[in-house]
Amino acid sequence: MRPLQRWLPTLDDGPNPLIRQVQVALAAVRAGVTVAVDLELDGFDTHVDHDAEHVPLLAQLLAAVEFAGEEAERQGVADDLVIVVGSEFGRTPGYNGLRGKDHGPVTSVLALGKGIAGGRVVGATTERHAALPVDPTTLAVREDGVRIEPKHIHQELRGLAGIAEVCEALYPLGVGDGEDLRLLGGRGEAAARALA
Template identity: 35%
Template sequence: MNRRDFLKLLGYSGLASTLPSFNAAQANATPPLHTGKVLLTIHLGGGWDHSSFADPRQNVLINKWAATQPAGGVGNLRFAPLGENAAFFNKYYSYIMAVNGIVMFTNGHDVAARTRHTGSLVEGLPSTNELYAAAVGANLPMPFVRQGGFEGSVGIMPFTALPDESLLRTLANPNFDRGTKTYYSNAHIDLVHKYASQRLTKLQNQPDNLPRWQRKLEELQRARQGSVAMEALATALPTSLDTLDLTGARRNGIRELHMFLVLAAAGLTATGSFGTGGWDSHGNHDANHINTLTDLTRLLDYTWTKANSMGLGDRLIVHVTSDVGRTPSYNSTNGKDHWSLGGDIIMAKNAPWANRIVGISGANHEQIKINPNTLQRDNTNGIYLQTKHLHRALRELLGIQNHPLAQRYDLKAEALPLFNPAVASGITV
């Protein structure tokens, strides 16, 4: 593959635009690889019903299943007996923190998606994915990859679309011809790289370089630095990507999640955003949610099982969120409409803050104030749990709360001990 073709590939994958600038002194530097926490956000497009998952009600007006089945419970959590929820919670309750009763002050899809990903109803703040990528991954080839979910960006670290698999394999090792043989011997490739690097350094150090020419040289340097980083991908990339879930069924999203985990294990990315649809259940709510919940729990089960097998489980944090919530009551077509109250889950392996419920929604999924210190119901001195509180806490969990970019994009939110294992809201209904 010649240099022009490789630069084109970098452009198609987004690498050329997201790699940081380099100078001649960095020509032979070893590219940084991410070894810290990996944030995976899964967006449930259309608005999921948390009473059908981690905040159930034993009330037939809210949950029709309550007429014949009790809500399930394991550890300190409760769950709705729909889909494969029981198997999922029994397997992963020690990973899960349920965040209930999030007040969003909107029931519109777009604005709700914004606030649930950024902590703000108005434009101008980055998603936590974008902020985390900019804070810890600015020098990575693909700091923030996206398959779906929230699209907004403030420009501090635009996402890279998840690459096509064939393109990814070419990037991992451009010297391979369809994975069966090499174009050139490794010794010859090393020699070419050595002299190409020396030549580029000499060109960059010319005192009479015009600004436009200097920028082009820097683009070439970024591409070469990215190609070196891709060698880590060649080691981590398996001969084939998974397409089946753990039951052996072909499932959309498995291949893409496997690709993300490979990129994360190789140290090439710090965060990813994924999305599933079908949650806007204005009609036939229970049947629709059974299907989407089964899809979600199987994707999560695959993600954690694969991450653990790859040695990535202890670094992974999974945030499952949505846009609008769903009304506590059913409409005339057995559906549920938009609601401005919802819930998320945060998952991590061996987390002391897991197996907890934080936040409270009332008997009919109404807004409830909680004490900012104890997280217990407090109608006098309490505050409403909002997305800004959750995202401030996520910034702290990720270790970026004091980063200059986090200070620039201040959420102006009270500090709540959402990840403090010593306090919790607990089961309140």
């Protein structure tokens, strides 16, 4: 515990709980306690008054992502920082009778950091949020393509970290032949270093 205390700053006491989580996470990385963390912001399961609930939550989330990048720079760990924001389910495109949105089968993931090609959107849905398959090579929508699933994202993150082969042997994802989707824009330098 002492190594963590060495790097732990005075924790932010503002209204955004993610800021404090980021501070502890980066201190744990600097202390060598961990290489990965899972942060959480509750409240997005909005079956009632969706818009009024989501807007402030999204503001907190984006502020924390920005803070994480800035704080990682200050802490000297920005080159090793990869941020992945996601949810286990999405929201329906229409509102229910309580101005809320119910669970939808398609969600999105925001990924940024070293080794991730930015400034692009991968995947698409119909107007009613049905997932459209993509071409495994070009990632363009293709009727007979592959539907992006969490296993594809996990495979990419494992590749980015340079641990794909070890993890696949222990915890297979079940990604089929021809489904190696380069969702993050390549496997990045971390994978190259790990294979060297």
